[in-house]
Amino acid sequence: AAGVIQSPRHLIKEKRETATLKCYPIPRHxxxxxxxxxxxxxxxxxxxxxxxxQSDKGSIPDRFSAQQFSDYHSELNMSSLELGDSAxxxxxxxxxxxxxxxxxxxxxxxxxxx
Amino acid sequence: xxxxxxxxxxxxxxxxxxxxxxxxxxxxDQSYGLFWYKQPSSGEMIFLIYQGSYDEQNATEGRYxxxxxxxxxxxxxxISASQLGDSAMYFCAMRESRETSGSRLTxxxxxxxxxxx
Numbered sequence: 306a307a308g309v310i311q312s313p314r315h316l317i318k319e320k321r322e323t324a325t326l327k328c329y330p331i332p333r334h335x336x337x338x339x340x341x342x343x344x345x346x347x348x349x350x351x352x353x354x355x356x357x358x359q360s361d362k363g364s365i366p367d368r369f370s371a372q373q374f375s376d377y378h379s380e381l382n383m384s385s386l387e388l389g390d391s392a393x394x395x396x397x398x399x400x401x402x403x404x405x406x407x408x409x410x411x412x413x414x415x416x417x418x419x
Numbered sequence: 420x421x422x423x424x425x426x427x428x429x430x431x432x433x434x435x436x437x438x439x440x441x442x443x444x445x446x447x448d449q450s451y452g453l454f455w456y457k458q459p460s461s462g463e464m465i466f467l468i469y470q471g472s473y474d475e476q477n478a479t480e481g482r483y484x485x486x487x488x489x490x491x492x493x494x495x496x497x498i499s500a501s502q503l504g505d506s507a508m509y510f511c512a513m514r515e516s517r518e519t520s521g522s523r524l525t526x527x528x529x530x531x532x533x534x535x536x
Contacts, residue, residue: 336520347510348464350523360521393462401520405471407454408524410464 307331309398309411317417318386326381326414330398336360337379338397338408339371348395354379355401386418422446423511423527430532432501439486440496440530442511448472450516453494454524455485458508467509470494501534508532 310329318324330337336355340348350363354373365371368386373379383390393415397408422445432438444453455467470478470485478485486495498505508531512524 338521338523340524347526347528348524350525353521353523355521361523363523395464397464399520405452405469406514406520407466407469409466410456412463415462 309396309409311394311396311411311414313414314412315415315417317419319419320386320388322386322418324383324386324416326383326394326396326416328379328381328396328398328411330377330379330396331400331409334398334400334409335377336399336401336406337373337377338399339365339379339381340395340397340410342393342395342413344392351381383416388418391416391418423513423525425511425527425530427530428528430530432498432532432534434503434534434536435500437497437499438501438532440498440509440511440532441493442495442527443491443493444511444513445492446513446515448515452514452516453485453487454512454514455483455494455496456510456512456526457505458510458529460507464510468496498532503534503536506532506534 338353339351342348351365353361357373371381393413397410399408424443451472453470457465468480468483482499484497508529511527
């Protein structure tokens with residue numbers, strides 16, 4: 306079965322640089338979510354989109370922005386990167402019409418800021 | 420505000436035995452969903468099981484079952500017949516219900532399960 310695709314899988318950036326993470330949801334899924342997981346921590350919700358509109362917003366820094374495109378893929382743009390942004394970034398997708406509306410997670414993008 | 424508590428940072432179990440991972444939650448919502456995810460050392464998050472707040476039956480999925488005690492606000496995961504491949508971090512998570520899709524999951528701190536041969 307098709308899964309959530311995230312690219313790149315690994316990314317190394319310098320402080321103050323910019324990064325763009327991409328997420329391709331499972332076909333037919335209408336909702337995407339972004340989570341940030343720091344080392345040894347639980348995932349923290351950043352933002353979500355349902356049918357290309359922002360649905361819920363968590364503790365996403367102002368330096369970050371995200372959007373969902375007409376083909377339902379999503380991008381997380383991160384500017385002025387800081388050392389503390391080093392983390393595993395998950396994208397998840399769900400389908401509103403499913404029984405549980407469970408979120409299926411991608412493999413994550415591991416971002417390292419030097 | 421929602422809160423998920425997993426009080427067991429680490430658990431050990433012998434292969435083929437059953438293990439219970441604890442999860443308690445705090446919410447003022449009447450309608451909510453509870454999830455368990457498994458995160459192996461490779462990093463991916465794998466959905467295991469779901470329990471809705473209005474579900475009267477405890478959820479079961481293969482070797483996974485959820486011991487849901489609504490009055491006590493607990494949703495413990497039971498893994499039967501543990502296998503070596505069950506060694507991983509396990510997260511309990513809650514989602515509040517909304518009119519539309521996109522509601523966040525709030526995660527607990529996780530429990531690191533080690534299955535011994």
